[in-house]
Amino acid sequence: MRRFSDDADFLTVYIKEAHADDGAWANLPTERFHVKNHKSLEDRNEAAKLLTDILPCPIYIDALDDEAARVYKAFPDKMIIIFGDQIKYTSSQIGPSGFDVDEMATCLEKILKS
Structure with missing residues (x-):
């Protein structure tokens, strides 16, 4: 983001919680955030x-x-580049462990040069 912040806008869209405490992950020990499945937009916003x-x-x-x-097709998470009204890049693997930030950067460089 720091590298391209002068030329591109970055945002996150928070979607359905992938690791909800009251879902499949309920009994796993963890130090992550504790979030329940969202029952309202207020829950999701919080x-x-x-x-x-x-x-x-x-x-x-x-x-x-x-x-x-x-x-x-973003569940549990994806990296996507939208240029104009077209999707120019979608991460091939789900993240965050499957993300290839260098691949995405290369794609963004090509878009910005065109």
Whole structure:
């Protein structure tokens, strides 16, 4: 983000919680945030607020019907470059462990040069 901040806008869309305490991860010991499945937009908004100290970009929340996650096939998470009204890049693996930041940077460099 620091490298491209003069030329691109970055944002996070917080979608359905992948590791909800009252879901499949309920009985696993963890030091992560404790978030329950969202039953309202207020729940989702409160959960997204937990990320504001970690992510240095604006955070938006997906609708409760998970429209953005569905449209972009983003569950549990994806990196996407949208240029104009076209998707120019979608991470091939789910993240965060599957993300290839260098691949995404290369794609963004090509877009910015064109």
